[in-house]
Every structure is written in C-alpha cells, then in structure tokens.
C-alpha cells in the first residue's frame with residue numbers, strides 16, 4: 001500500500017517544474033512526499049530523452065533500485081517524462097522492475113495508475129494532450145529552501161527541428177492561462193522566493209487567447225513583472241525565429257526582468273540550419289543579436305550549439321566557429337550530435353560524421369568558448385553588479401556564490417550574507433567561469 005513517494009528528476013528545468021506538479025497531484029490524494037528513498041513506497045523517476053546518455057543514466061538507476069526492492073519487494077517504481085513517452089510499454093519488457101509508466105501530459109491520472117499497480121498490474125498512461133497545462137495545480141516546492149522557482153508557461157513544441165525528440169515526447173504547443181501563471185508567481189513570492197524562471201520549449205511562441213484578447217510572450221512578461229515587482233524574472237528557452245523586438249523593449253523597461261537571454265543557435269552554417277529545420281539563417285540570427293545589443297546593451301548572452309550533424313563539412317564547421325567569434329557569447333552549452341531514434345533525422349538524415357571528427361570539432365569549440373568567456377569576464381573587472389546569493393561556495397566555506405542579472409556566477413566573502421540576499425559587489429578578479437568580487441556598501 002503506497003503512502004510515501006520519492007522523486008528523482010533528470011534533464012531540463014521543465015522536468016524540475018513537472019516533478020513539482022506530480023508531487024502536488026499526489027499530495028492532493030493524501031500521499032506523502034519524502035526526501036529519503038529508504039522511506040518510500042513509490043519511487044518516481046522523471047526522465048529525459050534529449051540525448052542517449054540521459055536514458056543510459058536512468059537505466060543505471062533502475063538497476064540500482066533492484067537492491068532496494070530485494071529488501072522491500074512491495075516498493076513500486078514509476079518511470080515518467082520524456083523517456084516514458086518515447087518508449088511507452090516497450091519499457092515494461094526492457095526493464096522488468098518498472099510498475100508504472102506516465103507520459104508528460106498524464107500526471108493527473110497518476111493516483112489511478114498507482115491503484116492499478118497496487119493490484120499487480122502494469123499501469124500506463126501516455127496519451128499526449130492538445131490542452132493539458134496543469135493550470136489548476138499549484139506545484140509543491142520540492143527543494144523547500146530554494147530561492148529560485150520554475151514556472152512553466154506552456155507545454156509542447158511545434159517546431160520539429162529534425163534532430164529533436166521533444167515534439168514527439170511533449171506533444172503540440174499549448175499556452176497556460178495568464179492568471180494561473182500569475183497566481184503561481186505570487187505563491188512563490190509569498191513563500192519568500194527571490195527569483196522565478198518562466199519556462200517553455202520556445203517561450204517566444206507563447207500565445208493565450210482569452211475571449212477577444214490574445215496574450216503573446218511580451219504581454220505575459222510585462223504582466224508578471226508588474227505582478228511580482230520584488231522578484232527577479234528570468235525565462236527560458238527563446239527561439240531566434242520568434243524572438244521579437246517588443247520582448248526586448250519590455251525587458252529594458254523593467255528592472256526586475258534579468259538582462260540575460262539564452263538564444264540557442266545550434267549551428268552557424270545556413271545549409272546545416274536548413275537540414276536542422278531551424279527556420280532561420282545565420283544572417284537572421286545575427287540580426288537578432290544586433291537587436292539585443294541595441295535595446296539591451298550589456299545583456300548576458302548564452303547559446304546551445306552542437307557539432308557533427310548530418311553532412312556537416314569543415315566549411316560548415318568553420319561557419320559555426322566564425323559565428324561564435326562574431327557573437328562572443330558569455331557562455332555556451334556545446335555538444336556532439338547524438339542521433340535520437342524517432343526523430344526525422346534518424347529516419348532521413350544519416351548520422352554520417354565520424355565520432356573522432358565530432359570529438360575534435362567539439363574540443364575546438366570548447367577551447368574558443370573558454371577564451372571568449374574569459375574575455376567577457378575580464379571586461380567586467382572593476383564593474384559593480386547586484387548578485388542574488390544562492391548559497392555557500394562549494395570551493396570555500398568563507399565565500400558565498402550567486403548570479404548577476406546577466407546570469408554570471410559570482411563569488412565573494414561570506415561575512416553574514418545568506419541565501420536570498422541581494423548584494424552589490426565590485427568585480428576584482430575572474431576566471432573563465434566565475435567573477436570574483438568584493439561587497440560594496
């Protein structure tokens with residue numbers, strides 16, 4: 001008989017937000033959330049499918065749970081999220097100790113599925129929805145001493161980038177009701193949170209119709225900025241084809257909207273961008289970067305980029321290098337292409353760039369970005385920033401760390417600063433990854 005549940009979350013911020021929705025759905029039915037896996041009657045694993053190794057890690061955990069189930073055979077295992085949606089009932093065959101499988105749009109069915117599993121049945125619900133946004137669920141905050149909360153504003157994605165599994169695991173785009181989002185932000189403010197991140201696979205295509213009024217992303221951003229003036233506001237992820245000047249103008253208008261944009265480029269080559277179905281060109285992307293620099297001078301910039309996609313030539317790769325050198329991102333998340341079964345690319349665009357070539361291109365990109373990040377941090381020497389303290393530095397007990405509005409990590413003397421404090425600091429040193437500062441009164 002399940003009473004207590006434990007959740008393990010893998011992958012993106014969307015999954016962190018979803019795990020909090022799941023916790024709220026189960027608590028509403030009287031189940032108790034526990035942080036100690038040894039106490040749990042139900043172990044829930046919220047999974048990611050974006051790259052092969054994300055799924056390999058989950059299979060490793062499932063194997064580990066066998067030892068727990070040996071001691072307590074009544075423990076139930078539930079696999080949820082993108083891997084559950086991608087593989088569905090195949091997983092019952094592949095991993096014998098799974099009892100419940102729940103897709104990202106079926107979390108309201110979870111209590112029913114637990115009942116089925118308690119009767120010894122394999123229980124599964126993976127129907128994708130055109131409407132589900134969990135708008136009436138106020139998520140349970142799993143990290144109860146956090147100061148930064150994730151608020152999902154929409155679900156799904158309609159972009160069908162040829163390498164991406166997300167549209168198949170998270171379904172079609174649907175935007176959450178404005179008031180439901182504002183209520184959750186106000187709930188976080190009331191709980192003492194200092195920062196929120198508005199989440200969507202592509203926040204720039206947020207589009208909520210309420211009678212004769214249509215709310216697009218910059219409308220929502222302005223409403224949230226006005227609704228919780230004491231909170232820092234961030235958002236992720238933007239898409240270059242939809243990012244508007246109106247959004248940039250709203251960011252410039254409100255001090256509590258952080259001056260940071262994560263704008264995935266993926267490649268600098270037009271022919272590769274076309275094969276990826278990214279729906280923009282290098283010139284269009286550079287135009288968006290120019291607009292950011294025009295409306296938000298000094299805005300923090302990061303990106304996602306990967307090497308070794310189908311047919312990528314040395315010239316294509318050189319285009320990516322040139323773009324990285326032109327834009328000079330503060331930070332970049334860089335990967336080798338990892339083919340995902342079920343995507344358009346896995347069917348039509350063979351993974352034909354040799355692994356060693358992918359490896360050397362990735363190493364080259366990382367080297368260039370490390371230099372650019374270091375230059376970007378050196379340019380901040382002597383400047384003063386407001387930092388939101390997130391905790392004690394992992395490296396030094398006498399230091400705290402936090403982020404600037406530009407999303408740069410900063411460390412400084414601990415003194416009596418605590419998590420959640422907003423502190424003005426002056427940058428005195430830096431590495432390629434961190435600003436080192438001194439508090440200024």
Ligand code: SF4
Nearest residue numbers: 157159160161164166
């Ligand atoms: S925009 Fe493209 S990469 Fe991002 S989630 Fe949608 S399909 Fe995937």
